[in-house]
Amino acid sequence: MGSPELVAMMLADARLPTGGHTQSAGLEPAVRAGLGADGNKLAEVEQYARDRLRTVTRAEAGVAVVARHLTATVDQGLQALEAAWAARVPSHVLRSVARRQGRAYLRLATRxxxxxxxxxxxxxxxxxxxVVGVVAAVNELSATQTARLIAYDDAQTVVAASLKLLPVDPADAACWLAALHPDIEELVVDVAGLTRAADVPAYGAPLIDVFAQNHSVERMRLFHA
Known part of the structure; x- marks a missing residue:
């Protein structure tokens, strides 16, 4: 077991071989639907990431925090938590994506x-x-670190994908990520104290579900999701 701080940094590193490079957090289908307006409204990328932090990412972070708590304390209840997670992810496409990501993450984590x-x-x-919650518990990450990891990873995924999908200056992308720090910390405060599956936020973002469905049948795509 290493330092929790260093483990958190390792998990936040996009170079970790968990298949993160195949994900755009739904940005690719959003761009296909008009987000960014062919480079004329690039600031919409930052707002898209912020909208995710306030909705679907908040729910995901809540699940990770509760998984960490259950693993570190009672070591049971993960099946009920998975059912609660599924109830908060109405899109079967997004559920499939999350499980595929989890499988890759888990294979690495167990090694x-x-x-x-x-x-x-x-x-x-x-x-x-x-999976992230269990890894966090095993490595003694705090609930705050766990929530921040989920939030940062989601925002970073959106911003990194924008560099491949739109004519974005990397410095602008870094500015967007920095501007999202208060939103990330707001999410952390909101979910870090959760201990029960029933308390996980159930915020929705219907357009993200629609984008995911459309993307799943798209024949020409750069990212898996």
């Missing part, structure tokens, strides 16, 4: 931190936020 296999099957299709 790097074998204790994870004491709580989750090494080859299981567990939603990514639950």
């Amino acid at each position: 790097v931190w074998p204790q994870v296999a004491e709580h989750l099957l090494a080859d299981g299709e567990v939603p990514r936020p639950i």
